[in-house]
Amino acid sequence: MFYKEIYVYDNDKPVKATFRNYTKDDFGQLIRVQQEAFPPPFPEDLWWNEEQLTNHISFFPQGAICVEIDGRIAGSITGLIVNMETGDEDHSWAEITDNGYIRNHDPEGNTLYIVDICISPAYRKLGLGKWMMQSMYETVVQLGLERLLGGGRMPGFHRHSAELTINQYVAKVLAGELKDPVVSFLLRCGRTPVKPVANYLEDEESLNYGMLMEWRNPFKRS
Structure with a gap:
């Protein structure tokens, strides 16, 4: 335990x-x-x-x-x-x-x-x-x-969804041009992005998207 x-x-x-x-x-x-x-x-x-x-x-x-x-x-x-x-x-x-x-x-x-x-x-x-x-x-x-995986909300997306697709929004967060409260937190925790998934959860701020992020076991080789 x-x-x-x-x-x-x-x-x-x-x-x-x-x-x-x-x-x-x-x-x-x-x-x-x-x-x-x-x-x-x-x-x-x-x-x-x-x-x-x-x-x-x-x-x-x-x-x-x-x-x-x-x-x-x-x-x-x-x-x-x-x-x-x-x-x-x-x-x-x-x-x-x-x-x-x-x-x-x-x-x-x-x-x-x-x-x-x-x-x-x-x-x-x-x-x-x-x-x-x-x-x-x-x-x-x-x-x-092999890894840890999980989906995070993207509560900042609704403020930019009129001009950015979900992939563009994620790219700007990863480039440091935008900050998302959840995705940025998970990046600081060592998680890396896999992909955004539609209809992941009911969340107006995220427009129902979830950002899948993983942590790979450094002692396991795929």
Whole structure:
């Protein structure tokens, strides 16, 4: 199972952060983090529920990771394993994650797929999202998988969609001419772009596009 302690920084103050697999005892706090991160009018039925969380720790406990600060859960990241070859990536978030229930988890697959990453707003200045992604990279290496893959929103796209295609928008973000809150964050985490996918999720700001981005296991050669 996964466990590590590191120090993150709150401005110039070091703060101990504990990264570990979450368990049933954490469900209340995990749902609280979702409520804090996605307050109304975000639909309540899209927050994690106990059945989903139970599936996470039952089907793939290695892919269910949270971070604690002073004994309080500040965020979580969840994944499942799928079998997917390069070039076969067209899918929606709902299809690939079983709407977050991960009943399609494949222990014999080759790709760790990110279902969700969530940080409570009070802790976002600590850089925990990048460290949680790093924890998933370590899980990829430990399990001998080929890569980590996941789709990100592109909330900046709607401001430029009148004059740019989705591929042009991505190219400008990668060239540093535009900044997208999610894609730019994932680039800073070490993820590299695969391709944008239409109808990935219902999101007006992204015009329903998702940007698939991967991290290749440097110890595996395809």
